[in-house]
Each structure stands twice: as structure tokens, then as C-alpha cells.
Amino acid sequence: MxxxxxxxxxxxxxxxxxxxxxxxxxxxxxxxxxxxxxxxxxxxxxxxxxxxLQDPLTGLANRTALQQHLEQALARSLRRNELLAVMLIDLDGFKPINDQHGHGFGDQVLAEIAGRLRQYIRDADLPARLGGDEFVVICENVQSAEDAQDLAKRLLEGLDTPMYLEDRAVRVGASIGIALSHGADDATLLIRLADAAMYRAKAEGRNRVQLATQQL
Structure with missing residues (x-):
């Protein structure tokens, strides 16, 4: 037991x-x-x-992401006393491509443009699609106005290179307006200044860079 x-x-x-x-x-x-x-x-x-926060066609930042990033970048520039550049890019000759080859092909062109923006900007810069065939690049820690213009001209050269899509060769130029700030400016105002400079670049012959004045 x-x-x-x-x-x-x-x-x-x-x-x-x-x-x-x-x-x-x-x-x-x-x-x-x-x-x-x-x-x-x-x-x-x-x-x-x-x-x-992403543009569905190009994968770039959209308007909302652009606004958020620009406001943060302005705060950093003000704190560090650094120069910031807002580049507004409007394509030249895009509408005829859309009209001739269709919107589907035009979308491929816009996606290719987005890829080239990523390729030719600096790693710290932010590319965004504002809408249609308008793009914006935010460049922090720019050394001078001349430095900003050199960056924009490098973009122009990259965008102006012919692209080959669906066995077709097309070429798209761009007009770029640049607004500069040390951080004390309003984000929306800077974009408007860059936009006004871009239209002056178009009026002066297109496919060129124009610095903004401080008055609209």
C-alpha cells in the first residue's frame, strides 16, 4: 500500500x-x-x-508631406542659421507629349522624371510632387545663392536628357524657380515665391533657373 x-x-x-x-x-x-x-x-x-504622405504615381512626397517637411526644415535652418532653398520645377513641353501619346504614357514620363530627381539631388534633399507636372525640391544647408543655382542647373541637365519609353524617345525640359530662406519665413510664402520665380523663368525663354525676389 x-x-x-x-x-x-x-x-x-x-x-x-x-x-x-x-x-x-x-x-x-x-x-x-x-x-x-x-x-x-x-x-x-x-x-x-x-x-x-506619398504621391501614388511617382512615389515622391505629396503636398501634405511637403508642407510638414518644409516647416520642420525651416525650424532647423533657423536654429542652425543655415540657408535653405525651395525649388519649384515645372516641366516644359510635357503637354504635347500627353496630347500626342496619351495620359498613360505621360504618367510614365512623370515617373521617370521622379526617378531623375532622386538621382540628381543630394541625399539629404526632399523631392515632392506638387501636382500635375509640377515638382518641388527642398534643399537644406545650402552654402549660398550660387550654390542653390548650381544644384538647380544640375537638375536641369539631368531632366533635359532624352528618355526612352516604349521604344519612343522623348525629351522634356523644365523651368525652375528658387526661393531662399534662413528659416524665418512662412512655408506657404516660400512656395509662392518659388512659383513666381518659375513663371519668370518661363517668360524669359524656359529651360532655365530664376531666383525669387522677396516680393510677389
């Missing part, structure tokens, strides 16, 4: 240990699933946030 009691007690303890181990394993599996689900939700939310 004593041996039987010991055997039953050992069996009971073993069953208890197995049950506790199974419960612990289930808790670990559940915790892992909860962690994975939480991470998946966080990634999905992050992706949604990125999409909300």
Missing part, C-alpha cells in the same frame, strides 16, 4: 508537471502570436501613414 501510494503520488506529480508545462507552452505560443499580431498591425499602420 505504501509503495502504491508513492507510485500514485509520483504519477500525480508527473501529471501536474505536464499540465503546468502545457499551460506554460500555450501561454508562450499565445504571447508570441499577440506580439506578431501587434507587429503586423504596427507595420500596417506605418504603411498606411507612409501612403498618406
Amino acid at each position: 505504501i509503495l502504491l501510494s508513492f507510485a500514485l503520488a509520483a504519477r500525480f506529480n508527473e501529471l501536474k508537471r505536464q499540465r503546468e508545462a502545457a499551460l506554460q507552452l500555450n501561454e508562450q505560443i499565445l504571447a508570441k502570436r499577440v506580439t506578431e499580431r501587434t507587429m503586423a498591425l504596427e507595420q500596417a499602420n506605418q504603411r498606411l501613414s507612409e501612403l498618406a
